[in-house]
Amino acid sequence: GQIKSYGLGDALHPSKAWWEKLRISHRAIDVFTLSETSTCTTLVCEDLARIDPCQRLIRAVGPSLVIALLMDGPQLKHRWSARYATVLAEDPGASVLTLTSLGLIARTEHNGRNKNRTIGLWKERSGFEVPVILRDDAHAVLLTLTGKLASSTTIDGRKGPERTEWSLAGMVQIKGTDDGGKVPDWILNGQN
DSSP: OHHHHHHTTTTSSSSSSOOOOOOOOOOOEEEEETTTTTTEEEEETTHHHHHEEEEEHHHHHOOEEEEEEEEOSOOOOOHHHHHHHHHHHHHHHHEEEEEEEEHHHHHGGGGSSSOOEEEEEEOOOSSOOEEEEETTTSSSSEEEEEEEEEEHHHHHHBBOOEEEEEEEEEEEOOOOOSSSOOOOOOHTTTTO
């Protein structure tokens, strides 16, 4: 199905059973400390969808931000990645950003589907979600996040440690420049 979906039939014959034969000798989950009350981790494609072994560890750590890098089609609310992101947003209560390749999104359009440039989907614990759409005239999207401290309570009523909950505060479309791709000063200086 994916061969047809991504228009790869000219390189991979659709009647054959293709499989990604990769040797993964060492699996690791990196957790980054953003502050005393916030941690972030990343997932790659299948690790978002698989309960074991990754999600069990992620729930144990309880990061406040999860970024999932995918090789997939558009990041739409009804697709598999959104469903699995919801699981992590609800438990352990992380904000989740799924991001995919614009190249693979473009490959899904060979069948005459609507042009869609939804490269990401942002989900929060509260259920708030926003698609991250790359406009036709832009080369990137800059996301601005804000964090607020929230207290946690165990099921038996004990107070847990405070943690940062991340919210999406804004999105800015970044357009290319005529000066060789120099990053604009307003981005480097953190101005919005």
